[in-house]
Structures are given as structure tokens and as C-alpha cells.
Amino acid sequence: MNYWIVSGDIKKWKSEFAMTDPSFQTWIDWKEPINYSCYTKSKKPKLKGNVKNLAVGDVVLIYAKGRKVVIGEGEITSIANNQNSIAPGDYVTITPRVVFNAPIKIEDIIGNRSVTPFQNGFGEIHKTEYKNYKRAMALSGAKVVSNFNKSNLYDSVYLPKVTIDKILNLLNRKKNIILQGPPGVGKTYLAKKIIEYLTDKNNFTFVQFHQSYSYEDFIMGYKPTESGGFELQEGKFYVACNEAKKLQKIEGKNIAPYVFVIDEINRGNISKVFGELLMLIENNYRETSITLANQKEFYVPNNLYLIGLMNTADRSLAMIDYALRRRFSFVTIPSVFEGIETSDFGNWDTYDKGDDKQKKFAQFLKAEQLDEDYAKNLIKEIISLNNTIKEELGEGFVIGHSYFCNLEEDNLPVSKNRLVEVIEFEIAPLLEEYWFDNLERANELKDNLLNALK
Template sequence: MPTPPPDLIQLTRAQVLQALRQLDAVGPRMPLSTVYDLVYKSRRYAPRAVAQLAYRLALGQPDAVWPLPAGAPTNQVLEKLSFTIATKRPTLENSPLLDGDVAAQEQMQELYTGPVPATPPAPVRRPVAEAPPAPAEVQEPLAHYAAPEPYAKPQALAELFMPEEKLDAALAALRRRRNLILQGPPGTGKTFLARRLAWLELGATDARRLELVQFHPSYSYEDFVQGFRPDGQGQFQLQNGILLNFCQRAAQDLERPYFLLIDELNRGNVARIFGELLLLLEADKRGPAHAVRLPYAPAGSPPFFVPENVHLIGTMNLADRSLAPLDYALRRRFAFVNLEPEFGAPLQQFLAAQGVPEAVVTRLTARLSDLNQTIADDPELGPDFYIGHSYFCQPPTNPAEASAWLQLILEQEIAPLLADYWLDQPAKAAQQRKKLLS
């Protein structure tokens, strides 16, 4: 019997949501597919397993077989129902459950961790439980940029508070070094800009070629590159980290760029987390010719390399005194772009376009500009401790509420910073707070 095209597979979003609830109700979620994940409310599922269960629920036949193969045919059906399909996080070849394109799984696994055994373990399937009744109406807001949309410089300039010359310079640095760090005080839009730089290079808001990770003090080499971690059976298995999974995806699509965004890069122990990246990040050290052996890799497995189409964009908060600066060996692998607060014409025009009254805009920009000048003049603080404009980028929709909105931000978000900035000078902190709120 010929396979019907994806357009003829009749599934509704409500049926797929019902399948997701049933998978959660049965117990631990099914292991992720090697090639694709369906991402919903921060949880991940094997797309074909979800489609299979939704199809059975739709037909009322517990033995019905989903007629489409894994991969693009199944993903197209789910994406048309506004579900997000991500290409990441492979399962190990000895996982008790496998889903998706097995040939592609084995090919990606072999690229970095050696060939899989000739006979993989037989799949194990959970019995389909009785489906709970579906709600009469399903309402879920769709995420902004959920589906890839074209993205170009005019859109970026409309969203960013920076001149075109500085945006061009940041793009040129990213293309030249392939590794870029956006650094500046808190609230200057570093992560916001990082995502849009990637979109400009991709030409679209394509989440499938973009990965975001945040470093923190507990983050390790085993999380980022490769290491032994416990599985669901209480045993330790060698598992690839985010970097290896991301590089595997990029290596299958060398004609197009891929972007790994690292938020709060200097909040982790960067030298320890990066490991071999100290060498492989350099623009002229990409590709198989510069591959190195990973310390956890099994004997005989292929060495690891960073594909030429992988780009890294990191963000660094300069105001946190608890963070150590990057060492020089890592620093010279990146180009750096400094970001500063913008309380001039771009922010004023943006707030005016949002309906914020002119008097409120004038008060906001005057108070914050004066406060930042005081911070810059303090020898123990300086420009790294500026207050950024991002605090004020979401004004209320009702112009009558703008004055109260500004006052709340100044009292609840900005004023507490002043007590920390001048911890040893409480009189000065109180003075600056009074000027800010008066």
C-alpha cells in the first residue's frame, strides 16, 4: 500500500496534545530520538512516537500504524500544527528505545564516537494506555518566531538601539573570527543582540540552526563536551554534551552556518568547560585536519573537530565582581564588541512609538543619564556598572499607566542596585536613591 503524502494525514493539534499528555501520564517520557526532538513546554519527545499515538487516538484504533516514516515526512505534519521540531541531543546506541531514522542515527554517532554494533538492541514499546478525554478547546499562545521567517538588516535596525555602522562592525568581526563575545553592563541587550546577529547570518529566524546555552558555576566539561552521566537505570554511560551534539548537526549540513549562543559565558569556569576548544575554536583550526582525541572517547573512536560552519557568540556581564576575567589564551580566540546603555534618541523614539508620554520619557532619560554619569565618575565603579536600557523596553500598553510603570521600575529594580553599588557608603547610596526617585 503506497505511503500517503503528509498533506493527506489528518491530525489536529488537540489530538497531538492529547498524545503528549498520555505519554506523560504513562510514566517517564520515551527516550529522545537521535535525529529529531519534538519540544513542548521545555519537554522533549520522539516525534514519530507522538505522531503514532496521536494517529491511534484519532482513529480510535490502538493497533493502527502511523503511515509515514520518521524524519522529514513526520516532522512536516507536526510542524504544520505549530509544534517545534529540534535537531539535537542524540541517544546512545544502547538506549532501550530508539525512534527516528536509524541509519542517520548510526551515521551521526559514528562521526565522533565510533561505529555502532552491527545488531542494535531490539526496540521496546510501552503499551498504549486508555486516552484521557480531550478538552473541548485547546488554547496555547504560539511563540514569537516559532516558524522560520525571513530576517534582514532593516528588521534588526528597527529592533536594536545601535547605529548601522556598529552592527556592521559586529557582523564583520563574527565573520572574520567565527567567535564573538558581546560584553557590557547588565541591561544592555547582549543576549538580544546575539540572537539577532545569528538571524542576520542565517537570513531567517531559524531555531533549527541555533542553540542557546547558559554557563554557571556548576557547569562542567562533561556537560558541554563529553562525559559519563547516569542513565534511567542508575548506570553511568558515556554521553555527548551540547557541543558535540551541535557539531554533529552542523557537520551534516556544511553548506549552511550554525550558531551556538553562550549566555553568561564568564559565569562558569571557561577554561575547564571548553577543554579542547582552546585549540579547535580558532578560525584556521577547523575541520578534520585539526581533529583531536577526546579524553573520554573509547579507544579506536574517531577524533573530534569543530566544523567550519560553526560560529560561537558569547555574552559577558562586566559588572559582576564575583567573576574572574577570561585568561589570555581564551581571549585571543574571540573578537569582542562592547555594548553601552542607550538613553538617547533611539530609546526615546521607541518609547514615543509605544505611546509613552513625552514627560515620562524625559524624566526616564534624564534620571538614568545622570545616574550613569555618577557611576562612571566613581573610581570604585566606572562604566562597567552602568544601568542599561533593557529595564525600560517593555512599557505598558495603556499610556495612562506609564508614569506608575516607570516609578515601580525605579523603586523595585534600579534603587536596590544602588545600595549594593555603594555598600560601604550608605549615605551616598541614600543620596542617589533620593535623586532617582524624586
């Protein structure tokens, strides 16, 4: 990942957004992607500086020229298909990540360095300068305003748009969904991105179930105090429902959802944890009050959304409670490797022009710096391994793509040594667990992965 800075003109931005987002009047209104032409607008158009060096996923700071401040931060989400032959009509698309109520002075980021390089193109921001930017943001107390839209959601996860739309539609209709899948497909990451899309960063609660998790932890119960007595304490879900109610109605309008995420939802004793509230989470019974054991009236508000996360490879657990299953929609999250053919290995470089699955796979290889031949050979072997796992164990046990995420250092291709570490210390132990009664088979599959790197 590289860091860039580009000059923004508020008048030109207003013109750009006149049709697509007429609400844009000031910098703080930036919430939709902005297109930057790759060429200067002149009688003899010239390619803007550094356009050929840009990549999807790079971070771009927006410099408000007239005010000499940085007003926000975006991410490059698309660029010309062929950067070696960029045409005057090609664009770079920058999608907002954060916008500041209190902008950052440019000198606090680049010091006395000239601003000329990024007034007619994309100027490079060195890592130390990007750290200055982060430090200045913290010291100034600048409030970060999230502007995470559906385009951000599409671009930030390795899932086809149709799958993301299905998840959002189910969540809107059912109120309760469970994201299930094998280890490493990004279930937790997806839940976090859904939160960013749906609501403010403060309007969510994240809990993890375990075998000792109880109704007292979740709803309400008496807990021991330091003085040796007991007092009634509100549980996580009870508090979350009350927070959601505060957001629920202002002038009679729903203004914000509240998201409650339960990791490892199948590890808890569902009947014990939910108690009488199991009925109230149903979308048909939202806003219906009941009297709790402590004689308090309670209901689950309409604007509270439940997202459960479940690992399908955990064989130590019994089937999920049927009463809970009826009240949730279940969505299986596939690996980015799903649907990618090893026989098509030679054509992977053209996948960025293929179907939605192929484009996501191409985005994965490029964004995670896995486009070197040795890394591609390993990914090819992982896909073959997953086919073997499906045949011998089932689809719920395949290897997910997150094992290969965030491995790069200093924006360089992922090294062979780092990939060997992933195989030896992350994937191999999982294979040994899968084939616990046939370690020879597990070692054979591990060796196939290691040999792919040679």
C-alpha cells in the same frame, strides 16, 4: 503598539520589487521591505485611511485581495517625517516579520466584518481579532517562514548601524565574539536577533555557564543512569557541532550557519569546560580533527559561530581566561543613553532627524511609550546617574535601557506607577549593590530618580 491590515496586490508588488528583489514572484518570496504610498493614485489623490494614526513599530497584516487570505505579517519601520502634513510622495515602509506557507482565511480573523476599510487604506485590527489571527495560525498548523533581513536587524535593536555591521563583520571573520556590557543593555536580545538574521530559528543552541558547568556537560562524559550504571553522553557543544556539520555541505555549498550562544561565559572555568577544544574553536583551526579522550575523531565546523555574553558589572568574577580572550573578539554594547546629552533635553523631540545615535534614542522613546514629560524627566535623570556611575565606578556599571522596555500596557504611555516600580524594585537594589559600603549614597541617587517623576 497598534494592529492594522492592508490589502496587497501581487502584480503591484512584483512591479515594486522588479529592481530591488527580482526573486519575488509569489507571496512566499516576501523578504524585503515594501513601500506603501500614503495617497491613493487618482486624478485627485486622497490620503489613505488611518495613515495619520500609524506609528513605527505597529504590526500590519497583509491581505491578499484576490485570495481572501492573510499571507503574512510585517512591521512599520518608517513613515513620513511629519504625519500632520503628509505629501503625495510620502510612503509607509512595511518590513516582513513572518510569511506563511499556508495562509490564514480572513474570516477566521475578522469574522463577518467588511473588508472595505483596508482595501483603500490601513484598516484597524482589534486586539481580539489579532488574537484570532494568532489562534488560527496555531490551529491551521501554518508554517512560519522567517524572513529576517539586515533591515529588520537594524530596526529591531537600539544600536547604530555601524555597530551592528562591526559585530557581523567580526563574527564572520573571527567566528567567535563576546558581547560584553553593563546590565540591561540588551546583550541577550541582540544575540537572539543576530540568530534570526543569520540562520533558521532551529539552528542554534543557547547555554548558560556556571561554576559547576563541566567538560562532561559541554563536550562528552559519563553520566549516571537510572539502572545505577554509567553511560557516555554527548554534551551540548558536541551535539551542536554535529548539527552544524549536517547543514554544512549540500552539493559542495555552505547553506546555513549554526549559532552557539554562551550566556555568562565568564562564570565558567574555561579550561575545565573547553578542554582540548579551546584550540579548535579558533578560526584558523576549524575543520582540524583531533582524537578525544574517548578515541572519537572530532572537529569544529566552519559554519558554527560562537557568541558569548558577559556582564561587565559582575565583580564577583575573576578576569576572563587569557587563552579564551585571544580566541574571541570582544564588543562592548552601549546603552541607548550613551552619547545623549542632558543639556540637549529640549531638543529630544527633533532627534528623529539627528545622527544615528540620536535617531535610535528617539526610536527608543517612541517605541517604548516614554515620550511623556515625566518619563523624559526620568530618562534625563538616568543619563545623569550614568555619568555619576562612570566617574565613581566605571563605564561597566551604567544603567541599561532594557529596564524601560516593554513596560507599556494597552498601547498607552508608561504610567508613573510602573516607572516607580522599576526604580524601587529593579534599579535601587542594583545601586545598593554598587554602593554596598555607602548606602546613604545609593539612597540619595534613588531619591533623585523618584523626584524626577514628580
